[in-house]
Amino acid sequence: MPRIPRQQRAKSTVEAILDAGYISLGRHGLAGTTTTHIADIAGVSVGSLYEYFKNKEAIYEAMLARFVRDLVGVLEPLTPRVVRMPLTEAIPTILYGVQALLLRDEQRYLKYAREVFNADFRLDLSEVSRQLGNIILQYLLHNPQHARMQRFAAMSYIFVNAGMFTVIRHMSDPNPPITYDELVDGLAHMVSHYVRMEQHLARKVEAGLAQGG
Numbered sequence: 001m002p003r004i005p006r007q008q009r010a011k012s013t014v015e016a017i018l019d020a021g022y023i024s025l026g027r028h029g030l031a032g033t034t035t036t037h038i039a040d041i042a043g044v045s046v047g048s049l050y051e052y053f054k055n056k057e058a059i060y061e062a063m064l065a066r067f068v069r070d071l072v073g074v075l076e077p078l079t080p081r082v083v084r085m086p087l088t089e090a091i092p093t094i095l096y097g098v099q100a101l102l103l104r105d106e107q108r109y110l111k112y113a114r115e116v117f118n119a120d121f122r123l124d125l126s127e128v129s130r131q132l133g134n135i136i137l138q139y140l141l142h143n144p145q146h147a148r149m150q151r152f153a154a155m156s157y158i159f160v161n162a163g164m165f166t167v168i169r170h171m172s173d174p175n176p177p178i179t180y181d182e183l184v185d186g187l188a189h190m191v192s193h194y195v196r197m198e199q200h201l202a203r204k205v206e207a208g209l210a211q212g213g
Contacts, residue, residue: 026111091188
């Protein structure tokens with residue numbers, strides 16, 4: 001049974017194995033990566049690798065957990081800032097924060113996300129969705145004029161999931177038809193336009209109820 005790293009040296013070994021996992025995926029792909037590849041890149045023996053992970057899939061699970069942890073680590077500190085911005089500024093702030101994470105360490109996370117998307121690997125971003133949902137909730141608390149939207153839950157789900165997918169797809173494209181700046185601007189204005197439409201509909205409904213009363 002794999003052991004839990006408790007000493008700093010053991011924790012450093014596990015981190016080195018995860019780092020090697022991302023590098024190996026960039027070189028060999030999700031299916032082509034082996035534990036031998038990962039161990040060689042990490043500078044440890046295969047036996048040492050198996051002390052902490054029972055197989056390659058267990059390494060992938062830990063890699064996903066770290067990716068999600070770092071994504072949440074980018075989003076959480078942004079919350080106090082973005083809730084005080086107009087949507088056309090708040091959304092780019094979030095998307096550029098995600099971009100910076102995906103590009104760091106020689107695009108390690110971007111290559112990882114690209115591989116798991118292309119392989120139809122189950123990429124559980126529920127923690128990221130919860131964090132983005134919290135940002136949206138805090139935004140509504142600071143901007144109560146948006147709270148009348150009837151399709152708030154649907155809009156949030158679409159933005160969080162489709163938006164993240166679109167960002168990763170765009171950054172993975174070697175020749176995207178538009179720049180990242182254009183993508184961010186388009187997403188920000190699309191959401192802002194949707195919100196304005198919902199507010200307009202809400203006002204019409206309220207006016208109709210007032211006249212009926």
